[in-house]
Amino acid sequence: MAAEDRAKAASTGASGIARPPRYRLDQPKAPRRRLVPAYDPEAFGRLSERIARFLGTWRFIVWMTLFIFIWLLWNVFAPTAWRFDPYPFIFLTLMLSLQASYAAPLILLAQNRQADRDRVTYEQDRKQNERSIADTEYLTREIAALRIGLGEVTTRDWIRSELEDLVRGLDDRRAPHPAESDEDR
Template sequence: MEKEPKVIDPAPVTDGLDNYFRFHRPHRHLGPVFGDDWFSLKAEAFARFFGTPVFLVTQTVIVAIWIGLNVVGFTKFDVYPFILLNLAFSLQAAYAAPLILLAQTRQADRDKAHADADAQHREALALASEQRETLAAHQACQIMELLQQNTQLTELVRDLSQRIEALTTEMHGKIVQGAVKP
């Protein structure tokens, strides 16, 4: 008798969603970009806001008004070459660049963690598929054995039926001969 293959369940089924994300659970700490505290959430919102059309349009409008007011002569708080405007842009860049770089680094960490989790998920699926194929092959072998046994039993029943028929015919002949002799 063949030894049955051991089937390993790659992930016990609890509920669909919980089981689906089982490889992502170890990387949950990477979810928030800067952390979970107030400053972190505001820093992430600020870094995300830098790339939006609202920010770009608002900044363009403010710079246009700033330059327009100073060129036309309506006010003289920052005349050409707009040193104060350059200082404001430098200050903005000094804060924006580290926030954006930090966000990109954490996003790269999240992407790597998700890629690792997806690879583990694919490996688990491949293992489960391989186990199903092994089980199917084993069951196919068992079915073939059962069919062979069924064929042998059918042949045995046929042989026994033929012997019973022969014995019945012989007994019938002897009984008929015994009844005819008196």
Template sequence: MARPTDTRSRSSRGPRLDAPKGLRTSMLGSRSNRPSRDRFGRFTEFIARAMGTPWFLLGLTLFCIAWIAFNSFAPDRVRFDDAALGFTALTLVLSLQASYAAPLILLAQNRQDDRERVQIEQDRQRSERNLSDTEYLAREVVALRLLVKDMASKDFIRAELRSLLEDLEKRDSGSGDERADRGGDQRTGDRVAKGSRTA
């Protein structure tokens, strides 16, 4: 009687080998509690891509204009950044944005470099496979050419058959002449024998 397998004991022993790698359970437990590096990398790429668009520059410009206009023309009691101090809060906000933007852009560039490195490696492996396949096919073509060169062509076979037929015809005509000569010699011998008998 077969025992029912316990899925908890199987997952505690190690990763399953009958499932694709992405679907295997981790030995250290579920990874859903930990933040994904890939998710953060996609987020950095999204930020870097968004910061490189004209819409981001337009939005940042409108934000700065609205900030300066509000703190310049609004009543004194609602202003939060003084123009006399050179809009210190705006400067701090823009510095904070720049200080976070630079590392996010660098992270996105690093991810792009990693992707390009993997792509270059795959292209190199693909080109090596193509080169080896091409060399194999070239060797096969050369071998086929050599085999075809060794094979007799129709013209060669016809020429050989004609020469054989000519040889056979010569042999047949030569053997017919020999037979005729032998027959003539035999007739003269018979005449000589008859003459000797009569004498």
């Protein structure tokens, strides 16, 4: 009984007026009831894609044709008491209209989801292309800088040609001139 008195005292102030219960911040609130049922939009989208994918197959066309053919045969050749949709086949028309009225929005929803996926893919491709272009431009600048740098670097062939020129120059200095060699003898 003491626990009930404490709970009652906690819910009323010093003046005895009842206060609404305080919510604890460390605990989640109880879920509120909604008038509209909650659903997972991703699960609904996946289901609509599966239905739209099935509606676009030959298997669906074959099954639908078979269903309509059996419906017509039954309602034309069955005993009169067993026929549930006489000749103008109004119930069949109603069912096909109902199927079409549900199929169209489901197909549109699936197309919108595919368009969203395509948009994300295109954006990722665009960013990848931008990175590739930037990398290519960077590598092009680096190759140009290396070519300019190589233009200023001495190569083995250039050093060899310079040394050969020096050796020829020295040989030309050492070799006696033909006029001088005759006088020396």
